[in-house]
Amino acid sequence: MATPKELSDFLIAIERRAFKQTAYAVRDDHAALDIVQDAMMKLAEKYGERPATEFPMLFQRILQNTMRDFWRRQKVRNLWTTLLSSFGSNDADGEDRDPLETIDVEDDADEPSAQLARSQTIQLIERALEKLPARQREAFVLRYWEEMDVAETAKIMGCSDGSVKTHCSRAVHALALELKKQGLDKLGLSNAVFDKK
Amino acid sequence: MNMHKDNMTNTKNTNLIDDSVISDPVMEEQIARGISDLLNNRAQHLKPELEQRLSAARNAAVNHLAEQQAQYSTANQVAGHGHVLRWFGHAGQNFEQHRVASTALIVVVMLLTFFAVQQFGSTHNLENSDAFLLASDLPPEAYADKGFDAWIESN
Numbered sequence: 001m002a003t004p005k006e007l008s009d010f011l012i013a014i015e016r017r018a019f020k021q022t023a024y025a026v027r028d029d030h031a032a033l034d035i036v037q038d039a040m041m042k043l044a045e046k047y048g049e050r051p052a053t054e055f056p057m058l059f060q061r062i063l064q065n066t067m068r069d070f071w072r073r074q075k076v077r078n079l080w081t082t083l084l085s086s087f088g089s090n091d092a093d094g095e096d097r098d099p100l101e102t103i104d105v106e107d108d109a110d111e112p113s114a115q116l117a118r119s120q121t122i123q124l125i126e127r128a129l130e131k132l133p134a135r136q137r138e139a140f141v142l143r144y145w146e147e148m149d150v151a152e153t154a155k156i157m158g159c160s161d162g163s164v165k166t167h168c169s170r171a172v173h174a175l176a177l178e179l180k181k182q183g184l185d186k187l188g189l190s191n192a193v194f195d196k197k
Numbered sequence: 198m199n200m201h202k203d204n205m206t207n208t209k210n211t212n213l214i215d216d217s218v219i220s221d222p223v224m225e226e227q228i229a230r231g232i233s234d235l236l237n238n239r240a241q242h243l244k245p246e247l248e249q250r251l252s253a254a255r256n257a258a259v260n261h262l263a264e265q266q267a268q269y270s271t272a273n274q275v276a277g278h279g280h281v282l283r284w285f286g287h288a289g290q291n292f293e294q295h296r297v298a299s300t301a302l303i304v305v306v307m308l309l310t311f312f313a314v315q316q317f318g319s320t321h322n323l324e325n326s327d328a329f330l331l332a333s334d335l336p337p338e339a340y341a342d343k344g345f346d347a348w349i350e351s352n
Binding site: 007008015016017043045 | 225228229230232233235236238239240241243247248250251254255257258259260261262263265266
C-alpha cells in the first residue's frame with residue numbers, strides 16, 4: 001500500500017506534465033486543471049491501496065479516461081448550445097479565441113536571441129501538437145513524453161502494440177513536417193534542445 | 198493552374214525531404230525525444246496561479262488518502278479489541294468496511310442455519326416414529342384404526 005508521502009512525491013513529479021498534456025488536448029487551462037484534479041482524486045480514492053510503482057500507469061489511464069469524459073460532455077453541451085443559439089441572438093464574443101494567445105512566454109535569464117528562438121520553437125511544437133489527431137497525440141505523449149514502453153502505451157490506449165507504433169510514427173512525421181514548414185529542420189530542433197541544456 | 202501545379206510539386210518535395218529526414222527509426226526517436234525535452238522544459242514553467250491550483254489539487258488528493266488510511270487503521274483497531282471478525286483475518290477487515298453487505302450476509306447465514314436445523318429436526322422425528330412402528334408388537338394398521346384405541350381403553 002502506498003503512503004501519502006509516496007502519492008505526494010508522485011504527484012509533484014507529474015502534475016505539471018499532466019496539466020500541459022491535458023491543456024494541449026482540451027485547449028482550455030481551466031478545464032485542464034479540473035481534469036487533472038479529478039484524476040488525482042480518483043487515483044487517491046480508488047487506487048490508494050496499490051503500490052506506488054503502479055501509479056504512473058494508473059494515473060495516465062485515469063487521466064485519459066477523464067479527458068474522454070470531458071469530450072463527451074463537451075459534445076452534448078455543444079449540441080445544446082448550437083440548438084439554443086439558433087433561437088437566440090448571435091453575438092459571438094470571443095468564442096473562437098485562439099488558445100495559443102494565452103500561452104505565456106517564459107522569462108529565462110538566457111540571451112534574448114536564444115530565448116526568443118527557443119520560445120518560438122516551443123510555441124511551434126505546441127501548436128503542431130494541438131493540431132495532431134487525438135489518438136496520435138495520446139500515443140506520442142505517453143510513449144515519448146511519459147517515456148512508457150509500447151506495451152504500456154497500448155494498454156492505456158486500449159489498442160494493439162502495432163497501432164501504437166503507427167500512431168507514434170505518424171505523430172512524429174506530422175510534427176517534423178509542421179516544423180519543417182515553419183522553417184525549423186531537425187538541426188534547428190537539435191539546436192533548440194541543445195540550447196536549453 | 199500552373200501555380201496549383203507548383204504548389205503540389207513543392208508539397209511533394211517537402212514530404213520527400215521530411216520522409217528522408219525521419220525515415221530512420223533512430224532519427225525518428227531522436228526527434229521525438231528532442232520535442233519531448235522541449236515540452237518538458239516548457240511544462241516546468243507554469244504561471245504561479247496554475248502552480249497554486251495544482252498544488253491545492255495534489256494536497257486534496259493526498260489528504261483524502263491519509264483520511265482513508267486513518268479510517269482503515271481505526272477499523273483495524275476496532276477489530277483488534279476482541280472483535281469476532283478479526284478471526285477472519287483480512288476478510289474480517291473487509292466485513293468492517295462493508296457493514297451493510299456483511300449484515301445481510303450474516304442474516305442470510307442465520308436463516309439458512311435455522312432452516313437446516315428445522316429440516317434436520319423433522320427428519321429425525323420421522324426416523325423415530327418409523328423405528329417405533331417397526332419395533333412394535335402390533336402391526337402399523339392397528340395404530341391407524343380409530344376403534345383400536347377405544348377397544349384398548351374399554352379393556
